[in-house]
Amino acid sequence: MPIINLKPRTTAQPKVEAKPTLEALFEAEETPLLRFAHGIVRRREVAEEMVQEAFMRLHNHWEEVVKPRAWIYRAVRNLCLSHLRNNSRETELDEERDAQAAESPKPDETLGRLEAVGMVRLLMTELEERDRQLIQLKYFEEQSYAHIAKATGLSVSNVGYRLHHLLKGLAVSLRQAGVADSQG
Secondary structure (H helix, E strand, O other): OOOOOOOOOOOOOOOOOOOOOHHHHHHHHHHHHHHHHHHHHOOHHHHHHHHHHHHHHHHHHOOOOOOHHHHHHHHHHHHHHHHHHHOHHHHHHHHHHHHHHOOOOOHHHHHHHHHHHHHHHHHHHOOOHHHHHHHHHHHHOOOOHHHHHHHHOOOHHHHHHHHHHHHHHHHHHHHHOOOOOOOO
8 A cells, every 4th residue: 555645735935025124124225215316306305295294194104015125226216207397497407506606407307217216216126136236237337257157156157047048038027117218
């Protein structure tokens, strides 16, 4: 008579990152969020207001938010874009002053580019830490595949493969979000 194993099979559960505390999120993300907001509104005081408002809203919705880092970046982006729409006269005066100081790209191109950069940062917050690390090493620290392989324990070919698929996935997500190219 065959022996039957009655133990249930266990399947590997996907690793779920623990939700940080609001204080830890603030400490980790305040400075990057200020840079992000400043890149959109171009005024330090307004950027600070937008980040503060976003954290206040996050505090009010903390229990419902699953991915607080992604949520806060999206909130800051939306607040900044709303501010630009609602204060178009102020923005126009700033733009005229900037245009007189130096010839620059059209404001809508700049806004499109900033929005594209913001969307890439937002999408990156939704990636696994290991994938964010690969992108950070390659595109922000400009490391070679060999150096990245050594730092991560992956093979050189696997680094290339993963980066290719990460970029392809980000491109699809950007198109779905309505961002067609670097011009927005």
